Amino acid sequence: MEEVSTMPDPMVPPTPPVSLEALLARADLGLRRIAGPDDPGTVVHGAHTSEMADPYPYLLGGELLLSAGVHIPEGAGAGYFDAYVSRIVAAGGAALGFGLAPVHKAVPAALVEACEMHGLPLLEVPPRTTFSGVARAVWQLMAQARTAELRRVTEAQQSLATAAARPDPLRPVLHQLAQRIGGWAVLFAPDTTELATAGTTPPPEARQSLTNLAEVVRPHDVSAGSRTAAPAAGSRAAGAARVGAAAPGKHRQAEPTPGEHRQAAPTPTTASDTVNGTHLAAYALGTGTGTGTGTNTGFVLGIASPHRTPGDHTIASVAAALLSLLTGRRQTGTATAHASALVRLLLGAPPEDVTPLLGGERWHVVHARPDGRTAPDPLAASALGTALGSALVDPAGEVVRVLVPADRPVEPLPGWTLGVSTAASPPDWADADTRAARALARARATRVPLLRHGDRPALADLVPPHDADAHARSLLAPIAAAPALTDTLRTWLSLHGSWDRTAVALSVHRNTVRQRIARCAALLEADLDDPDVRMELWFALRRT
Numbered sequence: 001m002e003e004v005s006t007m008p009d010p011m012v013p014p015t016p017p018v019s020l021e022a023l024l025a026r027a028d029l030g031l032r033r034i035a036g037p038d039d040p041g042t043v044v045h046g047a048h049t050s051e052m053a054d055p056y057p058y059l060l061g062g063e064l065l066l067s068a069g070v071h072i073p074e075g076a077g078a079g080y081f082d083a084y085v086s087r088i089v090a091a092g093g094a095a096l097g098f099g100l101a102p103v104h105k106a107v108p109a110a111l112v113e114a115c116e117m118h119g120l121p122l123l124e125v126p127p128r129t130t131f132s133g134v135a136r137a138v139w140q141l142m143a144q145a146r147t148a149e150l151r152r153v154t155e156a157q158q159s160l161a162t163a164a165a166r167p168d169p170l171r172p173v174l175h176q177l178a179q180r181i182g183g184w185a186v187l188f189a190p191d192t193t194e195l196a197t198a199g200t201t202p203p204p205e206a207r208q209s210l211t212n213l214a215e216v217v218r219p220h221d222v223s224a225g226s227r228t229a230a231p232a233a234g235s236r237a238a239g240a241a242r243v244g245a246a247a248p249g250k251h252r253q254a255e256p257t258p259g260e261h262r263q264a265a266p267t268p269t270t271a272s273d274t275v276n277g278t279h280l281a282a283y284a285l286g287t288g289t290g291t292g293t294g295t296n297t298g299f300v301l302g303i304a305s306p307h308r309t310p311g312d313h314t315i316a317s318v319a320a321a322l323l324s325l326l327t328g329r330r331q332t333g334t335a336t337a338h339a340s341a342l343v344r345l346l347l348g349a350p351p352e353d354v355t356p357l358l359g360g361e362r363w364h365v366v367h368a369r370p371d372g373r374t375a376p377d378p379l380a381a382s383a384l385g386t387a388l389g390s391a392l393v394d395p396a397g398e399v400v401r402v403l404v405p406a407d408r409p410v411e412p413l414p415g416w417t418l419g420v421s422t423a424a425s426p427p428d429w430a431d432a433d434t435r436a437a438r439a440l441a442r443a444r445a446t447r448v449p450l451l452r453h454g455d456r457p458a459l460a461d462l463v464p465p466h467d468a469d470a471h472a473r474s475l476l477a478p479i480a481a482a483p484a485l486t487d488t489l490r491t492w493l494s495l496h497g498s499w500d501r502t503a504v505a506l507s508v509h510r511n512t513v514r515q516r517i518a519r520c521a522a523l524l525e526a527d528l529d530d531p532d533v534r535m536e537l538w539f540a541l542r543r544t
Contacts, residue, residue, distance in 0.1 A: 064096075067099070085117075388404050
């Protein structure tokens with residue numbers, strides 16, 4: 001009775017592959033192929049040493065299995081080697097490396113025959129080469145491949161961003177994308193007609209399949225009560241959904257019962273397929289692509305290429321994000337309105353006269369800082385603005401500032417710390433900017449993703465502004481000439497005298513905070529441990 005394995009299907013680890021030819025070309029290893037196909041496309045995803053007679057349970061797939069033949073029983077015949085090699089192949093092993101000495105002085109002839117019969121590349125590992133040396137060479141080649149792929153993706157991102165900044169950016173972005181993936185890129189309009197293309201056109205059947213994928217990921221209107229639903233039976237999208245049942249990895253969409261109007265499951269945002277060796281992918285574009293909060297505008301990016309790598313998907317995702325911004329502006333015309341507002345401001349118009357062009361009378365100022373240590377690049381800043389629903393973005397160094405209409409809620413965003421001002425009209429934007437900066441500093445110090453500046457009435461409002469300002473100037477005069485002292489005192493008081501949180505908020509060492517607060521106490525001739533003194537100073541600092 002034939003044994004049936006309960007092991008799951010072999011899975012290739014998510015690591016950059018290494019060409020077997022590149023490993024054989026390493027003169028320091030001295031490896032030699034003695035059996036199996038001479039296929040330049042053979043790749044390995046790792047090296048694993050095992051002396052088990054059945055290595056199947058210990059392989060993930062894609063490995064170069066290394067063995068010195070310790071497991072081979074004395075007098076083993078062709079049947080043993082046939083079973084051994086067949087199990088390696090069943091587990092998805094990429095190649096077998098057999099080490100010479102000290103167990104075997106030569107590779108067993110029966111092993112060579114079995115590898116040749118099962119199509120498994122067999123490498124002879126000379127006595128001077130250790131298995132750990134082979135494994136290290138594999139990881140070195142992987143690191144080189146990863147570095148090269150990251151460099152390729154980075155260069156592609158830069159070229160795509162440059163193309164997006166051109167006056168008529170759609171075709172330049174598609175051209176750069178097609179060039180970077182070595183294939184074809186197309187922008188589908190909401191009715192799935194080809195709005196713009198670039199690159200080498202794929203065969204007709206692949207081109208039609210890509211159009212079908214675009215149908216799958218775009219929204220489909222069916223009734224006034226439902227924004228999207230499944231495509232009707234007989235449509236191209238329905239055909240794509242049926243094809244998807246036979247194409248692993250492609251999103252499928254159910255067909256509604258004839259005459260029935262119901263809301264379907266959420267429309268997928270991506271879909272992929274392979275037709276006669278051509279890899280296809282479709283990306284739905286929207287004002288919130290990648291954020292989970294945006295809407296699908298109906299535009300779809302499609303790509304077709306003769307190969308597929310993880311880097312290609314990353315590059316296509318960047319292009320999809322850029323095209324989402326560009327097509328969103330194409331639909332709403334906000335870019336023209338914003339440009340008009342900027343020109344009028346530069347020509348001397350007061351802010352309150354141009355705010356109607358921006359889409360609102362009152363706005364929140366948002367200060368945002370990424371959670372990592374690196375400063376945000378323009379693409380990240382633009383994506384932040386898209387997530388917040390505003391194109392008015394200023395990437396100022398480590399902090400990104402965004403003007404958000406007051407009627408749009410500002411919610412926490414993964415990977416960002418946000419400080420939000422109260423809603424303000426144009427004459428108060430400068431003050432709102434200061435409040436947003438203070439809210440961001442406090443948010444970072446208290447390690448919360450979002451903090452809003454309070455807008456409830458305070459006791460300070462009971463004092464006439466002129467008298468309050470005069471009192472504040474008099475009380476803070478000894479430290480007024482040192483902004484660092486004033487800012488440190490304000491932050492320290494707002495954080496209840498916490499040295500560590502103040503240091504985080506100001507990006508200085510905690511000892512620096514202690515020195516500055518001690519200096520403030522000396523210049524002000526005040527006991528900063530006294531709550532009454534703290535309250536009076538806080539009252540004064542709120543007026544500055």
